[in-house]
Amino acid sequence: MKKDTDCPGVFELYRRDPDKADRLLFGRESCSDRRGFLKGAGLAVMGAMVGSTIPFQRYMPAHFIPSVLAGERIIRGKDGLVLINERPLNAETPAHLLDDAITPTERHFIRNNGVPPENTDAAAWKLTIDGLVDRPMTLCIDDLRDRFEVISRALVLECGGNGRAFFDPPAKGDPWTYGAVGCSEWTGVRFADVLRSAGIKTNVVYTAHEGADTHLSGEPGKLSLSRGVPIAKAMDEHNLIAFAQNGKPIHPMNGAPLRLIVPGWPGSCSQKWLTRIRLRDQVHDGPKMTGTSYRVPNRPISPGEQVDEKDFEIIHSMPVKSLITSPADGHRTDGRSLAVRGHAWAGDLRVNSVHLSIDFGATWMKAMLDEPLNAYAWQNWRARVTFPQAGYYEVWARATDSHGVRQPHAIAWNPRGYLNNSMHRVAVTVDEA
Numbered sequence: 001m002k003k004d005t006d007c008p009g010v011f012e013l014y015r016r017d018p019d020k021a022d023r024l025l026f027g028r029e030s031c032s033d034r035r036g037f038l039k040g041a042g043l044a045v046m047g048a049m050v051g052s053t054i055p056f057q058r059y060m061p062a063h064f065i066p067s068v069l070a071g072e073r074i075i076r077g078k079d080g081l082v083l084i085n086e087r088p089l090n091a092e093t094p095a096h097l098l099d100d101a102i103t104p105t106e107r108h109f110i111r112n113n114g115v116p117p118e119n120t121d122a123a124a125w126k127l128t129i130d131g132l133v134d135r136p137m138t139l140c141i142d143d144l145r146d147r148f149e150v151i152s153r154a155l156v157l158e159c160g161g162n163g164r165a166f167f168d169p170p171a172k173g174d175p176w177t178y179g180a181v182g183c184s185e186w187t188g189v190r191f192a193d194v195l196r197s198a199g200i201k202t203n204v205v206y207t208a209h210e211g212a213d214t215h216l217s218g219e220p221g222k223l224s225l226s227r228g229v230p231i232a233k234a235m236d237e238h239n240l241i242a243f244a245q246n247g248k249p250i251h252p253m254n255g256a257p258l259r260l261i262v263p264g265w266p267g268s269c270s271q272k273w274l275t276r277i278r279l280r281d282q283v284h285d286g287p288k289m290t291g292t293s294y295r296v297p298n299r300p301i302s303p304g305e306q307v308d309e310k311d312f313e314i315i316h317s318m319p320v321k322s323l324i325t326s327p328a329d330g331h332r333t334d335g336r337s338l339a340v341r342g343h344a345w346a347g348d349l350r351v352n353s354v355h356l357s358i359d360f361g362a363t364w365m366k367a368m369l370d371e372p373l374n375a376y377a378w379q380n381w382r383a384r385v386t387f388p389q390a391g392y393y394e395v396w397a398r399a400t401d402s403h404g405v406r407q408p409h410a411i412a413w414n415p416r417g418y419l420n421n422s423m424h425r426v427a428v429t430v431d432e433a
Contacts, residue, residue, distance in 0.1 A: 126140055133201065144189050154372075191241055195234060234262075241259075242260070299311070320407055322399035345377075410422060
């Protein structure tokens with residue numbers, strides 16, 4: 001969680017100013033009998049947090065935190081996620097809970113920019129394809145299933161700010177550590193097939209995506225996020241318009257009932273609660289596409305250096321990265337030999353190798369690395385390390401991509417805290433046998 005001085009958590013916020021907490025978190029205005037009235041967006045937020053509709057919500061007291069949330073920071077349908085922010089709702093997965101080759105839905109991270117929609121009825125959902133197309137279309141999910149080939153792929157999604165918590169000086173944004181990443185199996189139709197069906201005009205440069213979530217301000221019609229990608233990236237056959245996650249409907253906090261999956265690029269390109277795709281003759285300029293959002297300086301800079309906005313470039317392919325999923329950080333053992341495993345991925349590229357060190361980088365050993373299940377899936381790796389004696393150790397992991405670029409030891413600092421791909425490390429204490 002963020003420090004109280006930066007952005008208080010829900011319980012701290014209620015302690016400081018309960019009326020403000022009601023307004024900010026749930027859009028709820030108090031009245032004389034101390035009952036709270038949940039507005040539509042606020043009701044959606046509270047419903048998402050408890051995992052269901054609330055039939056008697058009109059009787060809920062002001063300054064009220066539902067019992068299911070009072071004891072623990074729980075998100076229904078999710079297992080073990082750590083809450084990063086309540087508004088918007090963001091949560092990451094501890095590294096040791098990402099051990100599966102395919103990330104279970106209940107352990108896939110949550111990254112929201114606004115308030116999720118109240119109504120996610122798949123049968124009534126509509127997707128509009130318009131802009132610079134020959135045949136504008138409005139499709140339901142059954143239309144997508146019937147008119148286009150349905151495929152399933154294991155695809156990595158990662159927030160562009162994953163690892164931001166480790167920047168020094170701190171960078172603006174949610175303090176993700178390692179867990180804003182996952183590799184679920186997504187089912188849907190090819191993004192490119194749908195665009196071809198609409199007919200792409202010759203002057204198209206960029207896509208523009210819109211979703212049904214609403215802005216945190218509650219202002220009608222104001223979008224919380226609308227990003228896009230160059231048309232060349234949009235036509236990659238591995239992108240999906242997805243309606244299923246791990247063989248079942250997508251989790252509401254992961255974009256149900258319909259979302260984009262644009263693997264290899266920042267997760268913000270993969271619009272959730274997808275309602276519209278528009279083709280444009282310029283770089284899209286929607287919310288979170290301009291200024292310094294999802295952009296990094298066009299040159300290396302020193303920590304804390306100020307950079308003019310004109311010197312920022314849009315993030316495209318994510319950098320090479322690896323994650324140790326077993327053992328968990330802080331592991332203790334009385335054995336001298338230990339199995340170590342994890343995953344590695346590299347944006348639009350593949351991973352060529354993963355190496356481990358137990359002596360703070362003095363020497364390295366090569367791990368066994370699997371082929372990906374398909375393009376844009378992460379690659380699983382494993383090794384067995386032997387510790388020479390009892391004591392404190394750190395296991396470091398370093399991946400190298402198919403262009404020969406390897407993970408750095410230190411963070412390449414930037415003002416918004418994006419693209420931290422420094423090596424992951426976990427502590428291991430070996431006790432005397």
